[in-house]
Amino acid sequence: MSFLQFAFYFFAMILIGAAARVVTVRNPVKAALYLVLAFFSAACIWITLEAEFLAIVLVLVYVGAVMVLFLFVVMMLDIDVARLREGFARYLPVGAVVAAVMVIELGVVLTSGRFDLESMPRPSGHGQDYSNTREVGLLLYTDYVYAFELAAVLLLVAIVAAIVLTLRRRPTTLYQSPARQVRVTKAERLRVVQMPSESRNKENQGDPS
Amino acid sequence: MRLSDLQIWTITPEIIVAIMACAILMIDVAMPERARKTIGFGLTVSTLLLAAIAVVVGQDAGYTIGLYGLVVQDRVSDIAKLGICLITAVALVYGRSYTEERNLLRGEFLALALFGTVGMMVMVSANHLITLYIGLELFSLCLYALIALHRDSAEATEAAMKYFVLGALASGILLYAMSLLYGLTGTLELAGIRQSVSGFSADDLPLAVALILVIVGLLFKLGAVPFHMWVPDVYAGSPTSVTAYLASAPKIAAFVIILRLLAISLEPLLEVWQDMLIAVALLSIGFGNLVAIAQRNMKRMLAYSTISHMGFFLLGILSGDSVGYSAAMLYAVIHAVVSLGVFGCILHFSGEGFEADQLDDYRGLSKTDPWLAFLMLLFMLSLAGVPPTVGFYAKLSVFQAVIGAGLLWVAVPAALFVVVGAFYYLRVVKLMYFDEPVAKTPVRSSAAPLESRALLTVNGLLIIGIMPWIGVIAEACRNAILLVGS
Numbered sequence: 001m002s003f004l005q006f007a008f009y010f011f012a013m014i015l016i017g018a019a020a021r022v023v024t025v026r027n028p029v030k031a032a033l034y035l036v037l038a039f040f041s042a043a044c045i046w047i048t049l050e051a052e053f054l055a056i057v058l059v060l061v062y063v064g065a066v067m068v069l070f071l072f073v074v075m076m077l078d079i080d081v082a083r084l085r086e087g088f089a090r091y092l093p094v095g096a097v098v099a100a101v102m103v104i105e106l107g108v109v110l111t112s113g114r115f116d117l118e119s120m121p122r123p124s125g126h127g128q129d130y131s132n133t134r135e136v137g138l139l140l141y142t143d144y145v146y147a148f149e150l151a152a153v154l155l156l157v158a159i160v161a162a163i164v165l166t167l168r169r170r171p172t173t174l175y176q177s178p179a180r181q182v183r184v185t186k187a188e189r190l191r192v193v194q195m196p197s198e199s200r201n202k203e204n205q206g207d208p209s
Numbered sequence: 210m211r212l213s214d215l216q217i218w219t220i221t222p223e224i225i226v227a228i229m230a231c232a233i234l235m236i237d238v239a240m241p242e243r244a245r246k247t248i249g250f251g252l253t254v255s256t257l258l259l260a261a262i263a264v265v266v267g268q269d270a271g272y273t274i275g276l277y278g279l280v281v282q283d284r285v286s287d288i289a290k291l292g293i294c295l296i297t298a299v300a301l302v303y304g305r306s307y308t309e310e311r312n313l314l315r316g317e318f319l320a321l322a323l324f325g326t327v328g329m330m331v332m333v334s335a336n337h338l339i340t341l342y343i344g345l346e347l348f349s350l351c352l353y354a355l356i357a358l359h360r361d362s363a364e365a366t367e368a369a370m371k372y373f374v375l376g377a378l379a380s381g382i383l384l385y386a387m388s389l390l391y392g393l394t395g396t397l398e399l400a401g402i403r404q405s406v407s408g409f410s411a412d413d414l415p416l417a418v419a420l421i422l423v424i425v426g427l428l429f430k431l432g433a434v435p436f437h438m439w440v441p442d443v444y445a446g447s448p449t450s451v452t453a454y455l456a457s458a459p460k461i462a463a464f465v466i467i468l469r470l471l472a473i474s475l476e477p478l479l480e481v482w483q484d485m486l487i488a489v490a491l492l493s494i495g496f497g498n499l500v501a502i503a504q505r506n507m508k509r510m511l512a513y514s515t516i517s518h519m520g521f522f523l524l525g526i527l528s529g530d531s532v533g534y535s536a537a538m539l540y541a542v543i544h545a546v547v548s549l550g551v552f553g554c555i556l557h558f559s560g561e562g563f564e565a566d567q568l569d570d571y572r573g574l575s576k577t578d579p580w581l582a583f584l585m586l587l588f589m590l591s592l593a594g595v596p597p598t599v600g601f602y603a604k605l606s607v608f609q610a611v612i613g614a615g616l617l618w619v620a621v622p623a624a625l626f627v628v629v630g631a632f633y634y635l636r637v638v639k640l641m642y643f644d645e646p647v648a649k650t651p652v653r654s655s656a657a658p659l660e661s662r663a664l665l666t667v668n669g670l671l672i673i674g675i676m677p678w679i680g681v682i683a684e685a686c687r688n689a690i691l692l693v694g695s
Contacts, residue, residue, distance in 0.1 A: 146220070146276040150331060150343045153227055157324045157347060160234065161354035164317040168360065 007048055015041035028074045036067050050125060053133040216275030219282040221267055222260040222290055223330050229256035230323035237316020246314050250305060253319040257298035257326065264290045274336055278398050281336035284689030285538070288682075289333040289465045296458040296545055297326050299668070303553040303661050304450025310561040311448060313358055321358075322454060325351030329462040338387045338397040341466060345383070345430070348462070349376050352455055356447045368446025375429065375439045383426030389419035399474045407477040420478055423470060424485055431463050433519045434492040444512035445566070449559060452508060453552035456515060457545040464522065464541035468690075472526055472534055479529045486527035487619055493520030494623050498630035508566045510633060511551060514592060517630060518544050524623060525607045531690045533610035536603075538686040543591075543603040543679075550668040551588045554581060557665060571637060573646030582641045584669035591672045593634035594627055598672050599679050606683070 018038040025031050039062045046055035113119065126132075140148055229252065237249050264287055273282045301322060308314040328348030335341035353376065357369035391397055393416055394405035409416050425436065432440040444452050471482060497517030504510035522544065525537025558574075558581065559565035575582040591600035604627065611620045671678065 143277045144279070144339070146279045147337075147339045147343055150340070150347065153324065153327065154343060154347050154350065156231070157321065157350050157354070160317055160320060160324075161350060164315075164321075165354060165357055165360070 004048055008045060011041045011044045011048075015045070029071065032067060032071050032074055035070075036063050039063050039067065051132065053136055215277075216273055216280075216282075218267055219269075219273055219275040219280050219334065222263045222294065223327050223334075225260045225263055226256055226294075226323050226330070227327045229253075229259075230320045230327070233323065234316055234320045237319075245316070246309060249316050249319050250301070250314065253323060254298050254301060256323060257294045257301075260326075260330075261291055261294040261298075264294065279337045279340045280334050281399075282334055284685070285465060285468065286334040288538075288542075288685055288689055289461050290330050292461045292542055292545065293326060293329045293333070293458045296461070296549055297322065297454065299664055300450070300453045300457055300549055300552070302664055303549070303556045304448075304453055305661065306658055307556045307559060308448065308450045311359060313448060313450075318355065318358060321351045321355050325355070325454075326458070329458060332462045333465040335466070335469065336399055338391070338399070338402075341470065342380075342384060342387060345466070346380060348459070349380065349430075352451075352459075355451045355454070356443065358451075359448045362446075362448075364446035365448060368443045371439050371446075372443045379426050379429030379436075382422050382429065386419050386422030386426055389415060389422065393419060399469055402474045403476065406475060409477070411478060411481055416478070417481065420475060420482060421485070423475070424482060424489075427463075427467055427470065428489060431467070431519050431523075432516060433489050433523060434496045434516060435489075437493070437496075437516045440516055441509045441512040444515070445506055445508040449508065449552060449556050449564070449566070453549060453556060456511070456552060457549040460519075460522075460541050460545045460548070464538055467526060468534060468538070472529070476529075483527050483529055486523050487616070490520045490523040490527060491619065491622055493517060493523065494626045495520075498626045498633075501630065501633050504633075505568050506566055507555060507568055507571070507637075510568070511548075514630070514633070515544075515548070517626070518592075521604065521607050521623070524611050524619065528610040528614040528616070530610070530614060531687070532613055533607075535683070535686040535690040536606040536610040538690065539606055539683050540603045542682055542686070543599050546668070547588055547591045547600060547672060550584070550665065550672065551592070553661070553665045553668060554585045554588065557581060557661060568637065568640060569647060571640045572644040574641040576646050580666075584665055585641060586638055587669045587672045589634040589637050593631045595631075600672075602679055602683070 015038055018034045018041060021034040022031050022038060025034060039058060043055040043058045043063075046052075046058065109115070233249055233252055233256075236252065237245055240248060268287045269282045270284065274280070275282065301319075305314065308318065325348050328344050328346070328351060331340060331344030331347065335344055353369055353373045356365055356372060359365035387397075390402060393409070394402050396402060396405060406416065429436040444456065447455070475482065494517045497513045497515070497520060501510050501513035501517070504513060518540075522537050522540045525533045525540055527533070528536070555565055558570070558578075563570075565571075571585075574585070587598060591598035594600045594604040608620050608624065611617075611623075
């Protein structure tokens with residue numbers, strides 16, 4: 001077994017184990033963390049496939065940004081895990097049928113002879129001076145620069161749409177207004193009350209005259 | 210490759226509109242509350258006019274491919290871009306007071322409308338499946354948000370949800386079709402696809418699947434029967450100013466992408482898709498016209514009428530020659546102008562807290578506002594296809610094309626359903642001219658802004674077929690299509 005094969009089996013086993021834990025673990029925070037592990041192992045496998053740039057992007061974007069956001073959401077929302085698991089037994093038969101069909105389909109495709117080692121030989125690797133970051137960048141910023149810019153506009157529209165649809169002032173919500181807080185004067189905050197001095201004698205209390 | 214080889218000027222109008230949309234978003238934040246609406250609105254309309262001028266100045270009689278093959282500029286894209294910019298600008302002017310009264314006229318509304326226009330312009334000048342798809346998504350995304358902007362209205366939210374879900378489904382289908390086409394032909398460029406497809410035999414199964422999915426995706430977006438379920442809900446549920454926007458210019462964009470994807474790239478398969486489109490076109494014309502009769506809601510009725518008009522438009526496409534394509538293009542342009550006018554009338558008539566979307570609201574309009582009623586009469590006659598109006602010329606050219614293609618048996622039922630359709634258009638005329646006004650109908654036209662009334666008048670007069678523009682446009686469409694075909 002070459003080192004590359006060993007690395008593949010090592011990361012693949014971690015990947016499958018982590019993926020299985022994502023759906024079986026009870027605590028949603030732990031599930032999210034297992035998903036991070038799964039993404040990371042997948043990135044390692046991509047590196048063995050010479051897709052270094054995509055692997056690093058996967059770690060940066062999915063692990064660094066998306067999953068952290070997921071964790072925030074999971075921690076901030078009050079998710080009732082027991083309620084989510086309620087229908088498990090009820091949905092099990094349908095789920096099992098869908099899973100079985102998918103396994104059969106995969107089996108048919110994989111055993112059809114089009115995916116064995118003869119018909120899918122290992123592609124010859126690139127030389128040492130080959131950088132796939134550079135290649136991706138060249139394509140993205142020359143041939144597809146227009147599509148790339150348009151995708152940026154599309155994302156801008158998505159942001160504008162999301163904000164405009166969710167952000168609105170409700171009259172019942174309480175707001176802080178820093179500008180008004182800064183401008184506050186003594187007269188608004190402090191009220192000096194004139195009152196006669198009180199005697200220590202308890203018998204005089206409640207008798208204002 | 211030097212920068213000048215990029216032909217970046219082919220996308221000048223898109224660049225202008227996109228930059229100004231971003232600027233309007235920013236200006237809107239910085240402006241004081243009162244100046245906001247006037248300045249933002251003025252900037253939006255002048256941006257669209259500027260883009261229209263840019264199209265005219267940069268027009269190209271030939272066939273230019275730019276930006277590494279992602280973009281094409283030809284007569285068709287020029288005419289379509291010009292139409293899209295002008296029609297969108299007019300639609301925004303019509304909708305101004307309506308939108309303002311419902312407190313929707315914010316910087317985001319205007320920016321989304323502009324980004325949607327960019328999406329349409331990208332679509333009409335796409336020479337590559339990626340550009341085409343991104344343009345389509347850009348436009349659709351803006352439209353979903355524009356519809357949902359009216360958050361206090363349950364109908365608008367429902368319409369946006371339905372449109373979003375079905376639109377996403379249609380996008381998925383179209384994308385799958387594109388991936389199949391890519392897999393089969395090995396290229397994403399439209400000209401390359403055409404070349405590669407002509408090498409296939411017509412009964413190649415994967416190609417047939419790709420073709421069917423392309424057609425289903427496009428017809429979903431177009432709203433033809435049997436993929437029309439979203440049209441009435443979206444037309445009726447959206448704020449009327451958004452309905453005016455989505456019922457007019459997008460039809461031109463839809464024509465161009467159908468032309469480029471189906472009629473040009475997949476023309477070698479003409480015999481296969483012609484039969485499918487015949488079925489869809491006849492179903493749309495029949496179903497749209499019959500169901501429209503039962504509607505009491507004006508916007509719903511117009512939605513079903515649009516479905517039937519889309520059927521006519523497909524009749525032009527399925528003729529499969531340059532006569533048919535130019536007839537379809539003329540039909541799309543005229544339909545956009547007429548729809549713009551009809552929704553302009555509805556917008557003009559509705560006021561604060563009054564939607565003017567029931568047919569009964571139009572009872573006796575000729576007595577309360579004779580000029581508006583007259584304009585509405587012109588639009589209705591044009592939709593019905595009565596001779597002095599442009600609607601007649603549009604239908605005539607489509608029928609000529611269909612009969613010229615030897616499909617007389619398709620033309621006859623279509624013509625019969627035009628007669629059926631005349632009933633519900635004329636019913637509106639009857640309500641306006643022969644019924645007594647309903648006391649509760651508020652008359653607001655005097656308060657409506659003058660500029661939209663003036664534009665509406667121009668719009669109405671354009672509909673009378675003696676105007677020379679119709680010949681000019683018909684000629685331009687014919688020349689444009691001939692160039693593309695060669």
